[in-house]
Amino acid sequence: IGDHSFSGCSSLTVFNTINSQATQIGSSAFARCSSLKEITIPSSVTQIGDHVFSECSSLTKITFYSHVIQIGDHVFYGCSSLKEITIPSSVTKIGSFIFSGCSSLRKITIPSFATKIGDHAFSGCSLLIEIRIPSSVTQIGDHAFSECSSLTEITIPSSVTQIGDFAFFRCSSLAKITIPSSITKIGDHVFSECSSLRKIVIPSSATKIGDHAFSGCSLLTEIQIFIFVTQIGDHAFSECSSLTKITIPSSVN
Numbered sequence: 001i002g003d004h005s006f007s008g009c010s011s012l013t014v015f016n017t018i019n020s021q022a023t024q025i026g027s028s029a030f031a032r033c034s035s036l037k038e039i040t041i042p043s044s045v046t047q048i049g050d051h052v053f054s055e056c057s058s059l060t061k062i063t064f065y066s067h068v069i070q071i072g073d074h075v076f077y078g079c080s081s082l083k084e085i086t087i088p089s090s091v092t093k094i095g096s097f098i099f100s101g102c103s104s105l106r107k108i109t110i111p112s113f114a115t116k117i118g119d120h121a122f123s124g125c126s127l128l129i130e131i132r133i134p135s136s137v138t139q140i141g142d143h144a145f146s147e148c149s150s151l152t153e154i155t156i157p158s159s160v161t162q163i164g165d166f167a168f169f170r171c172s173s174l175a176k177i178t179i180p181s182s183i184t185k186i187g188d189h190v191f192s193e194c195s196s197l198r199k200i201v202i203p204s205s206a207t208k209i210g211d212h213a214f215s216g217c218s219l220l221t222e223i224q225i226f227i228f229v230t231q232i233g234d235h236a237f238s239e240c241s242s243l244t245k246i247t248i249p250s251s252v253n
Contacts, residue, residue: 001022001024001025002029003027003028003029003049004026005029006029006030007028007030007032009030011035012033012035012036013058014037014039015038016039023045023047024045024049025045025049025052026052027049028051029049030053031052034057034058035058036053036056036058036059037059037060037061038059038060039053040065041062041065042065043067046067046070047068047069047070048072049075050073050075051072051074051077052072053076054075054078054079055078055079057081058081059082064086069092071087071094071095072098073097074095075095076098077097077099078100078102079099079101079102080101082099082105083104083106083107084107084108086108086109087109087110087111091111091113092114092115092116093116094121096119097123098118100120100125101123101124101125102124103124103127105122107128107129108122108131109132113136114134114136115138116138117140118141118144119141119142119164120143120144123145123146125145125148126148126149126150128148128151129151130153131151133156135157135158137157137159138159139162140162140163140167141164141167142164142166143165143167143169144168145167146167146169146171147169147171148171149170149171151171151174152173152174152175152176153174153175154174154178155177156177156179156180158181160180160182161182161184162185165187166187166192168191169189169192172194172195173196174194175197175198176197177197179200179202181205184205184207184208185206185207185208185210186206186209186210188210188233189211189212192212192213192215194214194216194217195219196219197219197220198220198221198222200222200223202229204226206226206228207228207230208231209231209232211235211236212233212235212238213237214237214240215237217239217240218240220237220242221243221244221245222243222245223246224247225247225249228249228251229249230251232252
């Protein structure tokens, strides 16, 4: 199915007769099909291009019968009615902006072989309550979960070595998070404006706390910084109005 094949077909509601021999769905093939509610991906498809279902604002159900290997960026961007989806276990990368703006998404299963969560992958998923990151993931991109305002708890597995800037920015319900010892840098704005976060332990592996890393965490009362931290960035803890105790190690320049 070629690029932009059905893009902007605003009256299309169901598409379940995809040629069973198709191996890929081209970029923006169904983009802006604002009435599309349901779609089935046949077993022959292995590749889904960028923006394929972006801004399909009525899409509520998508069924994969395939072992899709590659799903592009922005694929479900702005699918504001999509509540739940299971990504095939064969997928190894969660692309950039893939579920950004899916404001009704409550639950998602990340496949156990995924190694990367792309930039803005879940940004603006304001009803997302729970997400489990598998131990195969090594990288969480910039803004990956920013403005997921219903997310209350998340555990980052020890396989993750890099957390991008703004990764959890404005996760206003996030009360608990575990940062693994595999992390060496707390990036810029990573937990900025996480207004429900009360306690955080910086792992002993971390050497840098970035600019605005915890700014606006208004309920944060306690933070523990280990002796290996050498740099604390500008405004790192600004507007942490409940913070009563912090010990800065002598290693900080």
